[in-house]
Amino acid sequence: MDLRSGIQLGIIGLTFFMLINASALLVLAERKIMGFMQQRYGPYLVGPHGLLQPLADILKLLMKEELRPKGADKWLFTLAPILSVTAAFAAFATVPWGGETTFFGLLDEPVKLGVADVNVGVLVVFAVTSMGVYGIVLAGWASNSKYSLMGGLRASAQMISYELAYATSLAAVILLAGSLSLREMVDTQAGTWFGFIPRWYVFLQPVGFIIYVIAGVAETNRAPFDFPEAEQELVAGYNTEYSSVRFALFPQAEYINMATMSAVATNLYLGGWHGLPFLDTLGLSWVTFLLKVGAILFTYIWMRWTLPRYRYDQLMAFGWKFLFPLSVVNLIVTAALVLYFNA
Amino acid sequence: MIPLHHYLIVSAVLFAIGTAGVFLRRNLITILLSVEIMLNAVNLTFVAFGRYRGDVDGQIITFFVMTVAAAEAAVGLALIIALFRHRESLNPDAFTSLKW
């Protein structure tokens, strides 16, 4: 195994490690921010300022007894959380998270930060994300519980519906970039207009960006679209019957999905790792990237603790009757403008 | 490189599995799934031939087949729902009133 392959493997491991930690960090961030918004402290006891709380949570969950309802489908009940988290990890595979770097001169040749770079990267992310629904749906079905089933049903309907708006808003950006490779798309956003406006697609696609964020919330089943696990109605939705590690995997998948969503949003709309030139020169473009992702993630959490949950029929009506048509209009206008300016 | 007829044999086997499923299964949903298998078997043939001949037409017809499959699935499943509401059954043998 040559050095390059080794470095590539290292990057893969790093990405994996970051994602695992991201979920832990996000749990903590969520509780801290929630506490801040509700004018309380949040977790405070474990570690300094409660920083070790996620570790405690994980330990607690690992200690718990694994329960499986009697009528549950043995195989699928086990498979569902695994599927869920696998899809979440896999989705990140083609998402680059930084420009080229030599790790401060450590390497002769610069390497690209990211697991893999395929020429249909955006679509791969999209495809793998859409696989995530199976985890939830199967969990709902396999539990042999009416609450779970309802949660699963809702998840499937919701995710199919919002995938349309999601994909259509993606398509508009793809039209602008003229490529399906995420790295190429990010690189088209380098530089500025008129010397001070970054060439980010968010300025060309404000509507698309908003649609993307909203659809992303729905895809990740976050509040205000957290119907699959709506506590007030369905106890805990699809994961009602889960406990211990199996249960832990669902939030894990959810947070990783959030991270993926944010990373893709950053790459597509916010110029990826471009924008802070002095960091680029230091070879720390990935810091830029992480800052942007963090900002979006904060927005996610912010939304969760700010907005009340919709009604289910409102969700579907919003998705089909407003968001999807809007995204189609956005796509058509974008296509027309692209055609006009290219011609 | 893989010889073309490898793909073709896989495709043929897949198609035969799909047909057999249509005949053997007594559940409308599974029958519909079997039809999907048959469609995908054909898709594989198209893509393999396309690669073999070096043009993209094979892939394009695959897209069309996929679209048709999506339409077929949507309508087929809607029909199944409507039928199920009438008979509380998914057995195709329960829907044999259209005879004689």
Add this chain to the structure above:
Amino acid sequence: MPEIVTFYLLAGILVVSSALVIGQRNPMYSVLFLIVAFAALAGLYIQLDAPFVAVAQIIIYAGAIMVLFLFVVMLLNAPQEDAAEWDRTHPLRRPGIARVGAVLAGVLILQLAYALVRANELQAPVGSQTGPAIVSNVRELGKVLFDRHAFAFEATSILILVAMVGAVVLARREGES
């Protein structure tokens, strides 16, 4: 050599999971095995230098159509295949006759295999005539799709629209507004 191994692996998964789709009574498992089969098929597409088709296969089939199937299976909540006795009121409706179809499927495999054996030129490797550049180029694909096949594309879009309306009408409960 790793290529052929990958191929046999994917083809094996594909055939076995397809066989499992039709090999049991629980439609839930059938759907899941079909998803697995489609994933393997997507792998074969990648091997055939058709990454776009592979992704589309996952997005459309695995991500949309199969979710729809799953949704219906869950909605109807009647997953197990009827274990009811066969309706034997008619000679053509007995199980034996139904199995003739399966036998015919076997005959079909033999016929196709025979046809392949006769056609020698099909034994050539898929990449023997051209490199992967053309077929894996999504830009080229889009050009051909929207140029040469524009009419078919539009016709398909109308088909989708009709199917959508038809599905809504069919699945709607009578009396619903």
Add this chain to the structure above:
Amino acid sequence: MLALIPLFPLIGFVVNATLGRRLPKSVSGGLASLAMLASFAVSVTVWWQLVGMPAEDRSIDQVVYTWLASDDLTLPLAFRLDPLSAVMILVVTGIGSLIHIYSTAYMHDEVDSEFARYFSYLNLFAAFMLVLVLGSSFPVMFVGWEGVGLCSYLLIGFWFKKQSASDAGKKAFVVNRIGDYAFILGMLALFARFGTLDFQGVAQAVGQVEPETSFGIVSIATLLLFIGATGKSAQIPLYTWLPDAMEGPTPVSALIHAATMVTAGVYMIGRNAVLFSHAPETMLIVAVIGAITALMAATIGLVQNDIKRVLAYSTVSQLGLMFLAMGVGAFGAGIFHLYTHAFFKACLFLGSGAVIHALHGEQDIRNMGGLRKQLPITFSTFAIATIAIAGVPGLAGFFSKDEILFETFAEGHTILWFVAALTSLLTATYMSRLVYLTFFGQRRNDAPAAHGHDHGHGHGAHDHGHLHDAPPAMALALIVLAIGSIAAGYIGLPHALGGHNVLHAWLEPAFGLHEAVAEGEADHASLELSLMGVSTLIAFAGIAIATFIWLWRRELAASLAQTFAPLYRLLLNKYYVDELYDATIVQPIKVVSQQGLWRGFDVRIIDGAVNGTGALVSGGSAVLRRLQTGSVRTYAGSLFMGVVVVLGYYLWR
């Protein structure tokens, strides 16, 4: 302009047929009469136009539109006015107008809707008759020919609730069909021979060839046409429908079954004078048939007791004379007689109608008598018309009938002349008998049964001692026609009497050939004068016989009937012709139809084939439908089986 002539009555028909049931009688009747009068006015105008033209090309053509256009047959719907058709349209519209006016009074007892129906039929008849007369080709004429047949059927069966009326209508229609069929065949033969159906075209084409000496295609065609004419004009063998047609309202009998429609056959022969004169064989047949019909009908008329039947047989007889004239080549004479006959026969029918009207439906002359005083106008006009038809010199009938007799004799048909003369004698006799029995003597039945023979709802039995004479509308028609009966003949005043025979000169170009008789030749003049004397003698003799038997020695009639009882019965039963037809034609057809065609062919073979096919299909289906299991799987299986088999075939090949 020409198209207007049939158009006016057509408009009248449309209005009366659609709105008539809502219109009062005065409006619907007035409208119909007005339509005829307008048509008459137009006819006079175009006739005057025609008069202003040079004699050689007196012809007005109007093509309305192209009716049929095919490979070698282009058929315009065209009208042509020439001297012959001018005479005819004047007769049709003139007498037609009078009869319309007469009808407004005669039909007054009908309810509004029936009244309007009557007038719509009458107008439709007039329209078709005018199309028949004006048509410039056989097919156009045939449209009118069929149309008047239809109207005749409708009007004979006008009181269709009465079984005899509806039967008579059907009889007329069916008998006419036979003639019409022959007419169509004749047309086809002509088209096959000459490639055209235009009258002028046919005349020109036939003018190119020599007259047929043997029985060739022209003879066949003309004979077929003549058979058509016998149907329409009530000649042997197809005359039986006309006496029965008297079931219709009397004005209808006057217009259709005396003055106009029944003369269509005569007109048709006149129209194709050139054609017919190229077929001497046919001409002879026409003459013989005409003569026999004339004599036969006259003998029957001698003993009939129904006032309208006597007139009907008289009509048949007179039509026979016309055909005789046509047959001997005296086309002008035939048309002349047609023209004068229209006046006096219409007058006679309308007079009889007035009598029937006055007697509330009584038609049997044995129940009449002495009406002379009570119905003076009717009597006087009826008497004038009778004298005219009897051939008393100075009146219309004398000139025309005498011309026929003379021409027949001059052509050398002595036997035919003798038959015609005998017919004249009989005519004078039975017409006088009719007058004596109806108007003279004493009323033989004071309480005539108002059996509603002609009037569905008579006034019942009120005071019969005081009968109403014809009301003004009827009287007007009667008087005008009586005047016509006197004066009409003077346009054909023969040269022998110092006249110029205006009508002959007028008609001559229409026939397209010079009449065989060279008028005005000295040697013929003396012959004509002597024959005239004979005619006059015959007329007076006939009247004298009638006077002797039916006025002076009434009982003689009964004893004569006793003496010649078989003959009397034979005549009374009209030579048993109806019975003969019934036995030889109607019954065999019925038997063949019922037993052979219906029970045998239709039920067994046709129905058998149809039902057999059905049974075969349903039987086969009963077996095959077992394949239709309703199971999708089975269907898919058969489909897939097909795939495997076809694929196997191609692989194995």
